[in-house]
Amino acid sequence: MSEVTLDTRPVVREAPPDTRGPTSPQSLTALWLGIGSIAAVLGGTIALTLNYGLSPRVLTPACIDLQLTPEIRGALGVCNFVEAIRSSAETAVLLIGIALGVVAMAFGWSIRGRMDTFRRREQAITGAILGVQGVLIALVILAFREGRPDLFAKNFLNFTVIGPYFPGPFFSAIKNTIILAFVGEAGGIVIGLLLAVLSLSKRRAARAPARAYINFFRGTPLIWQLATGYFVLLLGFGIRPNTFFLAMGIFALNTAAYAAEVFRAGIQSIERGQIEAARSLGMTYFQAMRFAVVPQAVRRVIPPLMNEFVILIKDTALVVVLGLSASQYELFAWARAGQSDTFNATFFTAAALGYLVVTLPLIRLVNAVERRLRSGLVGIAGATA
């Protein structure tokens, strides 16, 4: 036994050779170069525009040469914007941004492999990405200056012309847009659910008309449906429709086709076992659908249906083909009326902002609901119970 002795000498292990190459400490430099590029391009442009806009000025001869005369409403504002964007300071800002961006791209990308932590690698790569963005934006602005930014600004960015049409008519237009889209979507959901159940029938006689309806409304342009729907009522049925209500009806019929496909996918996504369990308890097919399948399917299709709603909000613009009375104007009709009164297209820019005011919160809501639904069935059940 005595020959068994413990070797108590300290174990000396040789460290393996470091084959990773030198690490570079410059990740933050790359990041700041990228941020600097973006800041120069965006911040510089905004600062210059504000400076020209807010400091007391008069119309420059260059502006008057461009037919921006003092009689034109908002001429000074447009002139300030044009002067700012064409100033040599803006040129300098853009060139600085491009230079910083190119350096950030080259430097950040070249050192990314030699970072010793993920955090630093991300800083280097982010710097390069921001550099790319800074350069691209600067190039776009440079190219934009080569055209006629003066005419563009006069026609699309002259918000003073909107004055008489704001805020009353504008918000009334937003309200009408929402009413058209909401009624259309609500009607579409009701008809669509019915169509979905029919299109899932095992009987061809029940399925075929539903499929034909869905294919027709998905296969023809909405603008055609609106225009033709008007004449079908007027000439075919001898009814002169109120265009606003006709539009609601056509939107509902059109949305129904899309909602039907969404519902069908939702119903088909419910496991077969659910309907089998319900049938094995003695439920009829329709009871099984009503109590077991459809309630689950409806939860699953909430996000895609809300997406359809966002799409419909934008498609309401198509009612301009029908012609509305002034109190019925939705955003696009409002913009078109304003434009034809003033010969200025800034109304369309304002309309775009109006659409965004409605759609951006909705898009956020869809994303939140989707996250919530993904987090598991318990949450859904708990949310509505």
Added chain:
Amino acid sequence: MSEIRSAPMPPPDKEPLIRLESVHKWFGDNHVLRGIDVSLEPGEVEVIIGPSGGGKSTLLRCANLLERPTLGKVWFMNEDITDIRCDLNAVRTKMGMVFQQFNLFPHMTALGNITVALEKVLRLNDAEARDRAMEQLRHVGLEHKADSYPGQLSGGQQQRVAIARALAMTPRLMLFDEVTSALDPELVGEVLGVMRQLAEEGMTMMVVTHEMGFAREVGTWMVFVDGGVIAERGRPKEMFANPQTDRLRQFFSRVL
């Protein structure tokens, strides 16, 4: 026409609760059941064993016509339920079924899972349905989980709720389709315990299972289904002790 529809079977000595009579099932070209005859008297437990793909589940699903037999008849409570004029929804209230994947309704609580069919199919009022459901939850030892959603229950608890859901309809026959196969091993016992208790209370049951211990102790009869036919039928203990066919011997050598 009358020659084509075969005459009703002469009444057997003892009235069977359910009788499958030369049942065949094709799925497309796939001949899954090739002439199955099974008959079960009240209070008996028939255990169905066999290799996977042999047609065990299809056999069970033909019993309550979740799958309609391509050929053959199914008699239940002296009624030909394969007759197209038979009201299957009424028949199924007398025939409970429990599935491998539980198939609880995930948007309803345990209690709601049980009461929905009581209210919508049996037309009980809220209070009656609730009382009956709570009684069944007590039966399976889960009355404290009445307000939980399926997603909040373990697999074993979900399966016991599924059993309670079927029992609440006061069925004459219970069908169990591999009800422990999707469970973690430590949860199998609680479900088998409920089924054992049910058998002791005199429930007539058809049980497709891979739990050989359960089959031996609880089964009145055992059938070995292989290749779409009943390869062997008998008392479980005798079949385990003395399998008559090579196929059953091979099967036992693989699973025991």
